[in-house]
Amino acid sequence: MSRATKRLPMLPAERALKVISGRWKAVILYYLFDGPRRFSALKALMPGITQKVLIEQLREMEEHGLVSRAIFAEVPARVEYSATTLGLSLEPILLALCEWGQHHADALDEKHRLADCIIRPRQTRGFHKLKRAAQAPPRKTIFGRM
Amino acid sequence: MSRATKRLPMLPAERALKVISGRWKAVILYYLFDGPRRFSALKALMPGITQKVLIEQLREMEEHGLVSRAIFAEVPARVEYSATTLGLSLEPILLALCEWGQHHADALDEKHRLADCIIRPRQTRGFHKLKRAAQAPPRKTIFGRM
DNA sequence: TCCGCTGCTCACCAGGAGGTGACCATGTCC
DNA sequence: GGACATGGTCACCTCCTGGTGAGCAGCGGA
Numbered sequence: 522m523s524r525a526t527k528r529l530p531m532l533p534a535e536r537a538l539k540v541i542s543g544r545w546k547a548v549i550l551y552y553l554f555d556g557p558r559r560f561s562a563l564k565a566l567m568p569g570i571t572q573k574v575l576i577e578q579l580r581e582m583e584e585h586g587l588v589s590r591a592i593f594a595e596v597p598a599r600v601e602y603s604a605t606t607l608g609l610s611l612e613p614i615l616l617a618l619c620e621w622g623q624h625h626a627d628a629l630d631e632k633h634r635l636a637d638c639i640i641r642p643r644q645t646r647g648f649h650k651l652k653r654a655a656q657a658p659p660r661k662t663i664f665g666r667m
Numbered sequence: 668m669s670r671a672t673k674r675l676p677m678l679p680a681e682r683a684l685k686v687i688s689g690r691w692k693a694v695i696l697y698y699l700f701d702g703p704r705r706f707s708a709l710k711a712l713m714p715g716i717t718q719k720v721l722i723e724q725l726r727e728m729e730e731h732g733l734v735s736r737a738i739f740a741e742v743p744a745r746v747e748y749s750a751t752t753l754g755l756s757l758e759p760i761l762l763a764l765c766e767w768g769q770h771h772a773d774a775l776d777e778k779h780r781l782a783d784c785i786i787r788p789r790q791t792r793g794f795h796k797l798k799r800a801a802q803a804p805p806r807k808t809i810f811g812r813m
Numbered sequence: 814t815c816c817g818c819t820g821c822t823c824a825c826c827a828g829g830a831g832g833t834g835a836c837c838a839t840g841t842c843c
Numbered sequence: 844g845g846a847c848a849t850g851g852t853c854a855c856c857t858c859c860t861g862g863t864g865a866g867c868a869g870c871g872g873a
Contacts, residue, residue, distance in 0.1 A: 531782040533768030534697075534761050538688045540771060544861060547680045560820060574861060576821065586775055596870055597819040607774050614767055615680050617760050622679030625686060628753050629732055636677040690831065706850060720831060722851070742840050743849040 537614075540585050545570055545578050547615055550604060553588060554612055557603035587611070683760075686731050691716055691724050693761055696750065699734060700758055703749035733757070 529536045541547060545567065552558055552566055564575055579602055582588045587608035593599040619638045626635045675682045687693060691713060698704055698712055710721055725748055728734045733754035739745040765784045772781045 529772075529777075531780065532694070532765075533772065533781060533784045534693045534765040535768070536781070537764040537768035537771060538684070538693065540768075542684045542688045547684065548678070551680075561818090571862060571864095572821075573823090573863085577861080586771070592820095597817095598869075600820060607771065610770065611767065614760070614763050617763060618683040619678075619680040621757065621760055622681070622683035622686075624756065625683065625732070625753065626675075626679065631675075634677065635679060635682070638679045707848090710850095717832060717834095718851075719833085719853090723831080738850095743847095744839075746850060 540587070541611065541615075543578050543581060545574070546582060546587075547618075549575075549578060549582065550587065550608060550611060550615060553602060553604040553608065557591075557601045560600045560602065563602065582608070686733070687757065687761075689724050689727060691720070692728060692733075693764075695721075695724060695728065696733065696754060696757060696761060699748060699750040699754065703737070703747045706746045706748065709748065728754070 529539055541550075548567060549563065552563060558566070560575075560579075563579075564570065564572060567575070570578075579588060579590070583590055586605055588602050589605050591601045591603070593601070623632070623635065623638060626632045675685055687696075694713060695709065698709060704712075706721075706725075709725075710716065710718060713721070716724075725734060725736070729736055732751055734748050735751050737747045737749070739747070769778070769781065769784060772778045
């Protein structure tokens with residue numbers, strides 16, 4: 522939490538916006554809400570993103586405390602990212618944003634060119650898994666940064 | 668609503684984020700939640716912003732349907748911006764973002780360098796004025812763009 | 814020995830958002 | 844006529860974000 526948090530705006534709302542609004546952060550968070558995912562899995566889920574950019578986004582989110590990173594001394598090395606409690610606390614907000622986005626497209630008669638809302642309330646998919654992850658982050662980082 | 672909405676992301680949550688997260692948009696919205704403000708008043712409220720940038724932000728928000736612009740044939744000309752219903756519907760979200768921002772700063776032990784949350788629940792300041800504004804936008808645009 | 818997998822870094826580049834400063838049109842008042 | 848206020852435009856520049864492509868380290872397997 523060194524440099525990155527230094528530049529966060531002082532106003533709470535802007536701070537929150539800055540933290541969430543990376544090009545892929547909402548999508549990454551969405552996937553991590555389901556439970557831990559390894560790096561390659563995330564990459565596969567988002568065909569449009571580059572490895573470098575994915576790493577950047579994840580690093581920032583890690584610095585901001587939204588996700589945590591765990592390395593396993595396997596071969597080949599396995600790295601898993603999971604949403605922290607702080608990250609999980611964003612779910613209602615992302616959900617609200619999602620609904621508002623639809624409402625907005627509706628109001629502007631643009632609903633046709635809107636993709637499905639990929640962020641759904643927890644209940645609809647693996648709520649318990651999520652709660653488990655939120656209460657006891659299942660794994661720890663074994664080493665530092667690779 | 669021509670060009671600007673064309674570039675909005677297809678995912679609802681990202682669309683919403685893109686619409687709100689301009690450098691000054693949250694602050695502008697906050698001030699407009701209180702009721703219509705003339706251009707010069709907005710400028711005076713935000714000493715850090717340039718005229719050009721303020722206009723840009725307002726134009727975008729207008730294209731996105733968040734604010735509306737009214738010109739009065741007075742001398743010197745008076746231009747008032749007010750939040751539309753769509754804009755007002757963002758208040759709970761901005762409020763949630765504000766609270767989450769504080770929570771986030773708290774979790775990262777950075778609460779000391781956070782300004783006050785300028786976005787408060789309506790009840791604390793002029794709720795009725797707001798409702799009036801939301802139901803019947805009090806004034807109309809007399810001319811087109813100046 | 815070479816290849817493959819995993820996760821990652823580095824150099825470089827392009828586009829866009831935001832910022833700076835000058836200038837403008839209208840009309841009032843001194 | 845000149846100063847001033849309002850709301851605005853225009854040319855220009857800077858910086859940050861995200862994207863591209865190459866290369867690297869560790870280790871196993873053919």
